[in-house]
Amino acid sequence: MENYTMEGRTYRYYGQEAPLYPFGYGLSYTTFRYRDLVLSPPVLPVCANLTVSVVLENTGPRDGEEVVQLYLRWEQSSVPVPRWQLVAFRRVAVLAGRETKLSFQVLAEQRAVWVQDWLLEPGTFTLFAGGQQPGQRVRAPSEVLSARFSVTGAARPLHGC
Numbered sequence: 001m002e003n004y005t006m007e008g009r010t011y012r013y014y015g016q017e018a019p020l021y022p023f024g025y026g027l028s029y030t031t032f033r034y035r036d037l038v039l040s041p042p043v044l045p046v047c048a049n050l051t052v053s054v055v056l057e058n059t060g061p062r063d064g065e066e067v068v069q070l071y072l073r074w075e076q077s078s079v080p081v082p083r084w085q086l087v088a089f090r091r092v093a094v095l096a097g098r099e100t101k102l103s104f105q106v107l108a109e110q111r112a113v114w115v116q117d118w119l120l121e122p123g124t125f126t127l128f129a130g131g132q133q134p135g136q137r138v139r140a141p142s143e144v145l146s147a148r149f150s151v152t153g154a155a156r157p158l159h160g161c
Helices: none
Strands: 032-040 043-045 050-058 064-074 085-094 099-106 118-120 123-130 144-152
Touching (some): 032 123, 032 144, 050 064, 050 085, 050 123, 064 099
Parallel strands (some): 043 144
Antiparallel strands (some): 032 050, 050 099, 064 123, 123 144
């Protein structure tokens, strides 16, 4: 094998074509609503971690569990990167009619790209939070929220942070 790129070989690199059954695809006996997605800080230094919070509400008639998923998208990168990458998830039980606020940490190393070494680059990123992948066409009732954040400073090797 001479071509080691992942382009066209895994759903993460298929370009605009969505997989038939994306990660997180499934059904539930209840419905959920996401709101109040907060990224802190919205502008961070290249080596800093990002704190994410989101409120999950069970709007259905039954108690249920939801797998809350966070995906990261690079808006520009010096090398090919996935369309979006899963950076965190958590299974959460929520009683009918109740809500819960969840917090996550997105580590700087999760933004690193491989350029002969793991490199952290400045730029703009989009973070998605929801019960499924962003842009899912065939879907269970659950929306995906998104928010942008920026990374400032010069590009640096991950081991230099």
